[in-house]
Amino acid sequence: MKISPLFKKAYDNMRPGRITMEGFLGDDERTLTDIISEDEKEVKFLKMDFEIISSKLKYFLNEGLKGLGEPLTVDKKWLVRVDEARGRLPCPFEDKIVNKKTVYVKNVEKNLDFFYSDLSIHLIEAHHFFEGKGSTFRLEPSLIKQILEI
Amino acid sequence: MEYKFLFDSLVIAGISTILALLIIIVDSIVNNYGEVTISINDNKKVIKAKGGSSLLTTLSAERIFIPSACGGRGTCGACKVIVTTDIGPVYPTEKPFMDKSELETNTRLSCQIKVKQDVSIKIPEELFLIKKIKARVEKITDLTHDIKEIIFKFNEGVDFSFKAGQYVQLEIPPYEKIKDFTQRAYSISSAPKIKDKIELLIRLVPGGILTTYVFKFMKEEMEFDIIGPMGDFIVRENNSVMICGAGGSGMAPIKSIIEDMIDNNIKDREIWYFFGARSASDQFYIEKFRSYEKILPNFHYVPMISESESGDRWKGEKGMITTVMDKFLKTKIDKNAPREGYLCGSPGMIDACVKIMKDNGIKEENIYYDKF
Numbered sequence: 377m378k379i380s381p382l383f384k385k386a387y388d389n390m391r392p393g394r395i396t397m398e399g400f401l402g403d404d405e406r407t408l409t410d411i412i413s414e415d416e417k418e419v420k421f422l423k424m425d426f427e428i429i430s431s432k433l434k435y436f437l438n439e440g441l442k443g444l445g446e447p448l449t450v451d452k453k454w455l456v457r458v459d460e461a462r463g464r465l466p467c468p469f470e471d472k473i474v475n476k477k478t479v480y481v482k483n484v485e486k487n488l489d490f491f492y493s494d495l496s497i498h499l500i501e502a503h504h505f506f507e508g509k510g511s512t513f514r515l516e517p518s519l520i521k522q523i524l525e526i
Numbered sequence: 527m528e529y530k531f532l533f534d535s536l537v538i539a540g541i542s543t544i545l546a547l548l549i550i551i552v553d554s555i556v557n558n559y560g561e562v563t564i565s566i567n568d569n570k571k572v573i574k575a576k577g578g579s580s581l582l583t584t585l586s587a588e589r590i591f592i593p594s595a596c597g598g599r600g601t602c603g604a605c606k607v608i609v610t611t612d613i614g615p616v617y618p619t620e621k622p623f624m625d626k627s628e629l630e631t632n633t634r635l636s637c638q639i640k641v642k643q644d645v646s647i648k649i650p651e652e653l654f655l656i657k658k659i660k661a662r663v664e665k666i667t668d669l670t671h672d673i674k675e676i677i678f679k680f681n682e683g684v685d686f687s688f689k690a691g692q693y694v695q696l697e698i699p700p701y702e703k704i705k706d707f708t709q710r711a712y713s714i715s716s717a718p719k720i721k722d723k724i725e726l727l728i729r730l731v732p733g734g735i736l737t738t739y740v741f742k743f744m745k746e747e748m749e750f751d752i753i754g755p756m757g758d759f760i761v762r763e764n765n766s767v768m769i770c771g772a773g774g775s776g777m778a779p780i781k782s783i784i785e786d787m788i789d790n791n792i793k794d795r796e797i798w799y800f801f802g803a804r805s806a807s808d809q810f811y812i813e814k815f816r817s818y819e820k821i822l823p824n825f826h827y828v829p830m831i832s833e834s835e836s837g838d839r840w841k842g843e844k845g846m847i848t849t850v851m852d853k854f855l856k857t858k859i860d861k862n863a864p865r866e867g868y869l870c871g872s873p874g875m876i877d878a879c880v881k882i883m884k885d886n887g888i889k890e891e892n893i894y895y896d897k898f
Contacts, residue, residue, distance in 0.1 A: 395599070397735060398703050444846060445773050445872030446804045449833055459731045460872045462595050463602030464622055473622055476601070480732045491732035512703075512733045 382469065383408050389468035390508075400468060400499075402510025415506050418517045424526050429517075430501035432524045433492060437479045447480075455482040465495050472498050483523045490519055565646040566590070571654070581607065581636040581647070591656040592649065593695070593756045595711050598637035605636040608648040613639060658753045659684055663746050664723060669810040670803075672730040673775055674740065675715070678752060679723045690718050690786035691761065691779040691868075691896070694754030696726065698739045709753065710736040713870065713896060715778035717785035724752070729775040759870070759896040761787075765795065766864040769855070769888070771847055771879045773802040776871035777811065779896055783868070788821050796824040798859060802847035802875075804833050806840040828854065848878045855886040867893035 379387075387408045392399035404411060419426065439450045440458035447457040461476040474494040482489035492515055499505040500515070507514040520526065559577025564584065566573070573588045582598050582605050585591070595602035603623030609632050616624065620635045636647075661678035669675050680686055688694075693713040700706055716725035731737045761768070761783055770780045780799060787795065803809045808831070815827040830843035830850045843850045859865070867883045869876045876895045883893055 392703070392705060395601070397597070397599075397706055397708060402703075441874050443804070443832070444802070444848070444875035444878055445776070446802060446808070446832060448804065458872075458874070459734075460874060461602075461731075462604060465601050466619075478732055478734070493733070510703075 379407070379409070386469045386503075389466075389470070395466060395468055398512055400505075400511055400513070401508035402512075402514055404508030404510060406508070408505075411506075411508055412504050415517060416504050419504075422517055422521050424517065424521060426500060426504055428526055429520055429524075430497055432520075432526060433479070433497045433500070436481050436524070437477065437494070437497065440479050440481075449484075453483060453485055455484055456480065465493075467495060467498055467502075469499075469503055471502065474498055481523060483525070486522065488519070488523050490515065490523055559642045562641050563644045564641065565644075567648055567651065568646075575641065577641050577643070579641060581634075581639050581641050581645070583637075584641050585636065589658065590649075590653065591658065591695075591753050591756075592636050592653065593711070594637060594709065595695075596637075597706065597709050600635060600638050603635065606633050607636045608632060609634045609639070610646040610648060611644070613643070613645060653756075656754060656756060657686075658751055659686065660749055661724070661752045663744060663748050663750070666744065666746055669727070670808050673810065674728050675725060676728060676740070676744070677716075677723055677725050678750070685721050686724060686755075687721060688714060688718050688724075688755035689760045690714075690782040691759040692755040692757045693759075693779070693896070694724065694726070694752050694756065696736065697751040697753065698736055698744075701739055701743060704735055704739075708735050708739075710734075711756070712775075713757075713759075713778035713782070714755070715781045717782055717789050719786070719789040727775040727778045757896065759868075759894060761868070762866060762894070764864070764866075766866040766892070767859060768795065768797040768866055768868055769851070769859065769883065770797065770799040770868045771802075771851060771871070771875075772800075772869065773847060773871045773875055774808075776869075776875070776896075777801060779870050780868065781811070784815075784818055784822070784825065787825075788818060793822055794824065796826075796860075796863070797822065798826045798828065798854060800847055800851045800854070801827070801829045802850075803829070803831055805831050805835045806838045807835065847875065848882050851879060852882045852886065855882070861887060865892070867895070869893065869895040 389395055390400035436456050440456035443457060447455050450456050457480045459478045463476055464473045465476055466473045477494040478491055480491045493513055496513055496515060561574055562577040564573040575584045582592055582594060592605045594605040600619045617638050620638050624633060659680055661680050664677040664679040667675040693711050695709045695711050697707055697709045712726045712728060714724050715727050728737055728740050730741050759779055772780050809829050812829055819825050819827055828843055830845060831840050832846050865888045867888055869879050880893050884890055
């Protein structure tokens with residue numbers, strides 16, 4: 377399959393040491409197109425859509441910011457903490473620059489947790505990209521569904 | 527047939543080798559900038575170095591350390607220097623970090639500009655004092671489930687001088703998927719009187735490269751490079767009432783400042799220190815600061831929790847740091863006395879506390895902070 381220049385550039389930017397030290401692909405050896413299309417199928421199978429996922433992720437980011445750097449309980453069910461670091465990160469698709477924020481969310485009832493970044497929200501919303509398998513910031517759609525109860 | 531295939535393969539391999547050699551030769555000619563001269567602060571220091579690397583890397587090799595939180599990836603915007611030589615326009619990777627006045631003074635990110643020609647730069651004088659020193663982990667103590675107190679001991683004879691409130695950069699080696707050395711900035715939590723060791727408070731950040739290393743791999747007796755001291759978050763010497771606020775590992779510089787005042791017998795200054803955490807189990811150093819209240823008669827420590835957990839026997843203040851600080855500014859702290867703010871924490875916490883302080887009549891120019 378022919379790879380578009382945009383995807384080729386994004387794939388290069390996702391390698392370790394380009395934008396982040398660890399990169400965005402983990403140890404996933406699939407092409408960027410395959411990673412995205414397989415996750416799109418998974419999202420559909422789980423009866424979710426990207427708009428709902430990104431709006432939920434934004435909701436917990438905004439609620440977590442109210443903790444002013446400390447964890448706080450959201451809607452009596454989730455423990456949320458937002459860490460902010462100095463600086464900004466460009467999207468590997470080169471269409472946005474975001475602040476460096478990490479959101480930790482724990483569903484206290486289910487004792488399940490995960491974390492994501494400002495950039496994760498944009499990558500999911502705009503590019504349907506959850507990162508490659510094995511990447512530290514990879515978000516599994518099934519885990520999102522379980523933890524955020526979408 | 528087989529001979530022809532072998533011959534074709536050899537021809538292709540030969541052409542590839544020649545092309546690769548040509549690329550190496552062209553690269554060495556085009557990117558060979560020879561020796562370049564870097565003049566710092568009107569020739570106060572002049573460096574001769576091999577051209578072609580970033581200004582940040584070139585200066586670091588000459589043991590001049592420009593603060594950088596991202597290790598030169600152009601994502602933190604910390605490594606700014608003023609370039610007085612014309613080296614061309616600001617790159618798109620630099621622009622998001624520059625305000626109007628910085629663009630006018632030709633401020634650049636030293637990690638983004640390559641040294642290809644002789645260049646003159648201006649940097650703050652105190653950067654000449656920054657050292658890179660080896661330090662051994664002497665002791666690691668868990669303060670809470672996600673904050674560690676780590677004491678680093680320098681080698682014999684090292685005299686590490688710093689001002690209370692300053693920070694250092696800790697460097698860790700590659701590990702697991704991380705292939706490069708990584709540096710991150712941490713405020714010093716010990717007092718400047720102690721010169722053979724420093725204490726840092728490190729909080730685990732989910733997915734954080736350095737903090738993950740600290741929590742998974744750092745052990746006592748291991749040796750690391752520490753670069754510093756850096757920063758201008760220091761106490762202004764006057765008689766203003768100090769209103770301090772911090773949360774989590776933001777405790778570090780304020781602790782150093784209070785302990786420095788004890789060491790220097792500064793007992794007459796009024797200090798209020800508001801320290802926020804979510805629950806009682808997230809609070810630490812309470813007994814230590816209660817003992818400081820006995821040494822400094824005008825020091826008031828106000829720890830608070832924002833949420834109770836079952837079993838909490840918390841009898842202190844409850845609420846967000848902004849709520850408690852606002853209450854004290856309105857009811858307990860003299861409104862007519864000159865007041866100064868000292869804040870360390872997340873950008874969100876600092877912005878919220880600055881607003882509370884301004885709403886209570888503290889001038890913005892008298893509020894000092896150290897955003898993570």
